[in-house]
Amino acid sequence: MVKFLVLLLSWFSFSADISPQEQEVKNSFKKFNQSYQAHKNYRKIPQNILSKDLLFYIDLAQKKENQSAENVKWSDSPTDKPDIIEGDVFSSLYEGFNEYKILSCTIKNNTARLKLELKNTRFKPIIVWNDDCILIKENGIWKVDNFIFGKKDASFKDTHNIFKSFMHFEQPPVK
Numbered sequence: 001m002v003k004f005l006v007l008l009l010s011w012f013s014f015s016a017d018i019s020p021q022e023q024e025v026k027n028s029f030k031k032f033n034q035s036y037q038a039h040k041n042y043r044k045i046p047q048n049i050l051s052k053d054l055l056f057y058i059d060l061a062q063k064k065e066n067q068s069a070e071n072v073k074w075s076d077s078p079t080d081k082p083d084i085i086e087g088d089v090f091s092s093l094y095e096g097f098n099e100y101k102i103l104s105c106t107i108k109n110n111t112a113r114l115k116l117e118l119k120n121t122r123f124k125p126i127i128v129w130n131d132d133c134i135l136i137k138e139n140g141i142w143k144v145d146n147f148i149f150g151k152k153d154a155s156f157k158d159t160h161n162i163f164k165s166f167m168h169f170e171q172p173p174v175k
Contacts, residue, residue: 028142051145057163092151
């Protein structure tokens with residue numbers, strides 16, 4: 001009985017350390033990760049868990065990819081590869097991650113920053129690195145907005161810059 005009470009008290013003190021808002025942020029990331037792991041394709045992530053800004057970039061990229069595919073199809077070289085975004089847009093590693101651990105969560109107003117330890121266990125040796133995920137609160141719901149890449153050899157500094165580079169602009173056009 002004493003062990004049970006000690007366990008119960010330690011559980012309450014542990015869960016009291018996490019604010020309801022922090023739990024919401026972590027749950028939103030968990031929901032994102034479930035979809036990410038199921039699809040491994042930014043085009044298939046449900047729109048309701050991504051920010052308006054990120055959805056705007058995705059929409060522009062998809063339009064460019066579709067237009068490029070159409071142009072190649074009707075070109076003199078229909079077997080050429082169309083312009084597409086390749087690799088993972090949600091992590092520093094081209095092949096993406098399949099495990100994560102939240103190291104910390106910082107919330108300021110309507111912006112949250114998760115410091116993540118990411119792993120890709122499909123390679124030997126296992127690859128481990130740190131990226132940050134930025135979530136913003138839109139209409140009362142925490143949504144993934146950007147990933148800040150922590151690997152020194154990452155091709156881009158963040159998710160937004162992958163899309164900006166693909167679209168060849170520094171700032172997106174007015175929505």
